[in-house]
Amino acid sequence: MKLDSSRRKFLKAGVVLPIAGLVSTHSVKAFSDTTDNTTYRVLGKTGLKVSGVGSGVGIEPDPKVIARAIELGVNYFDTARGYGNGKSEQITGDALKGKRNKVILATKTDGKTKADIFKDMDESLKALKTDYVDIYHLHSRDTPDAITDESVEACEILKKQGKTCFIGVSTHDVHAVADTIIEIGKFDVVQTTYSYAIGGAPLRQKAIAKLYAADVGIVAMKVIIAVAGFVPRDINLPEEGPLAAIKWVLLNPAISTTVPYVKNIKELEMNVRAMKEAYTPQDEKMLYIRNEEIRPDYCRMCYECKGKCPNSVPVTDELRFLAYYDFGGNLKQAKENFRSLSEQIKGVRCSDCSSCAIECPNGVDVRNRLIRAQTLLT
Ligand code: SF4
Ligand code: SF4
DSSP states (O other): OOOOHHHHHHHHHOOOOOOOOOOOSSOOOOOOSBOSSOBEEEOGGGOOEEESBOEEOOSSOOHHHHHHHHHTTOOEEEOOTTGGGGHHHHHHHHHTTTTGGGOEEEEEEOOOSHHHHHHHHHHHHHHHTSSOEEEEEEOOOOSGGGSOHHHHHHHHHHHHTTSEEEEEEEESOHHHHHHHHHHHOOOOEEEEEOOHHHHTOHHHHHHHHHHHHTTOEEEEESSSHHHHSOBSBOOOOOTTHHHHHHHHHHTSTTOOEEOOOOSSHHHHHHHHGGGTSOOOHHHHHHHHHHHHHTTTTOOOOOOTTTTOOTTOOOHHHHHHHHHHHHTTOOHHHHHHHHHTSOHHHHTOOGGGOSSOSOOOTTOOOHHHHHHHHHHHOO
């Protein structure tokens, strides 16, 4: 299997740590750069040292997995106020009792107004049983308009109040918002989708490189979903696919940490190996094959089809929601997300179109996948 030149460069470069910037004002334990199981990277201008493999605790975290992750040296935990309507934060908070100073804790708000953002923060702190989080993200902001002056101001106030050490933005379309984030100049961290399947998109790579150059810490999400999940066809999943997928993401020195969701301790222990094991030609081959297998089914979130549906279907969003089920096995999350669409959009049926206006450059069977989403998730 031939590696392209950028990938070869990553392989040669290995992990290069950016220079540490500011340090947290809170007493986060001083981590060494490497332990038996774990390698730490600096999260941009925050100066925090984060384990390359973090934990996306998911909608219903398993406290045993959280405890084992901490034992293994994983120190980055990511949740959101909206996950399971607060259940995720609640369980995470219980699991972190007595261990708060060992972890870097990030959560997110869907709030749009100052009042909602403040309310979310207070509820998050209560659920997480802490008086501060390390990073507070504006959640799922996929257009510049979604990062309003009011929301930025709210985040800054929370930072001044000490309720969060740093502020960030989570986004699925990093290309759309990177310039805005850099111009605003207030955000310390960006969490974005990045994986073997979607990472190669040039605009996404460019946006990540820009943020990295601006010393914004970058957290990668959706790193394993395309290789760890299933598709509505009979495909044998490689057992170590998730491990290879995380190794691939960590080849990029701009990525400080990853937040894969794991169902059990076995998966966690496998993923953690990604921080110490080399990315091999076998890994590349496995990911390449899997990427081809899922080509018609998995949307790469390149956003090239944005605004192209004459019926205003947010194609990338609906396909992402479907992926939560088809690739992540989480029907509840898929439905919850689909429900957030407007009534008008939810009413559109792609089965009413004889052909689709969208030709996906990545080979996704857009119309059929959307029909599946609209049938399963409504
Ligand atoms: S459907 Fe295709 S063009 Fe549209 S975002 Fe997904 S991968 Fe890109
Ligand atoms: S089939 Fe294509 S053009 Fe028709 S509504 Fe769906 S996305 Fe839009």
